Amino acid sequence: MIFILLIFLVILLLIWLDHNYLAKMKKWSYFVSQSGMTGAEIAKQLLLKYELSGIQIIIADGEFTDNYDPNKKTIGLSQDIYYGNSLVAVAIAAHEVGHAKCDQQNKMIMKVRSRLGPYISFLVAIMPVLLISALIFGGAIFLLFICLVLIIVVFHVLTIYVEIDASKRAFQMLVKQNVIMKEEHYAVKETLTSAAATYVTAMFKW
Structure with a gap:
């Protein structure tokens, strides 16, 4: 009963995080940055x-x-962010530069995450088959399934850390370079925090 309740609470939390992210994006997308600069x-x-x-x-x-993309050395911005000059565009563009800055500093955690990415995608794709096999045959296959689940969880934890780090870097850069005014700090920080939080929900959606 307690286990079911915990699952229910986690689901509610994930729904709230997703809703909160979309709400913040919509809210601050109506506010134009005082700098007037586009995300690009x-x-x-x-x-x-x-x-x-x-x-x-x-x-x-x-x-x-x-x-x-640390391999291609590209920052990809969706059209709304690339051409937009809202506070959301400012925050998201800076967030991606935060990743680039982290990459330049040769942060090991980002390199590990980047290299694991393709393998994790493959593992996630075959997880349903492994789960069914583990339930039918048990034993070594079940242990293998558990180990792979742990690897995927570790990957997502690394992702959350990397995203939070990028958001922190983004805010610091924007403030230091006077790209955003003091009255815009709250909106930008809220956008960056909400964006990073979406990766918490991603950890439970695979």
Whole structure:
């Protein structure tokens, strides 16, 4: 009974986190940054200020597809972020530059996460088959299933750490470079916090 209650509470938390993220994105997307700069311009300026060379800013297809690719050295911004000048565009663009800054500093945790990514995607794809096999045959297959689950969980924990780190870096860069005014701090910080929190929900959705 307690276990079922815990699962129910976790599900409610995940629903709330997702709803909260979308609500914050919608709320602050209506507020134009006082700098008037677009997300692409923000990213370009921060890359220049922090001497992050060799990184290309591109348009990423779809919504909520903003990303930093450490292998291709690209910052992908969705159209709303790339061309937008809202506080959300500012925050998300800076967040991706935060990843680039972390990558430049050769943070081991980011490298490990990046290398594990393709393997984790494969593991997630075959998990249903492994689960069924584990339930039918048990024994070694069940132990293998548990080990793989732990590996996936570790990967997601690393992801959460990396995302929180990028959000912290983003806010610090924006403040230090006077890209955002003091009255915009709360909105940007709230956006960055909400964005990082979505990776907590991702850990339970695979």
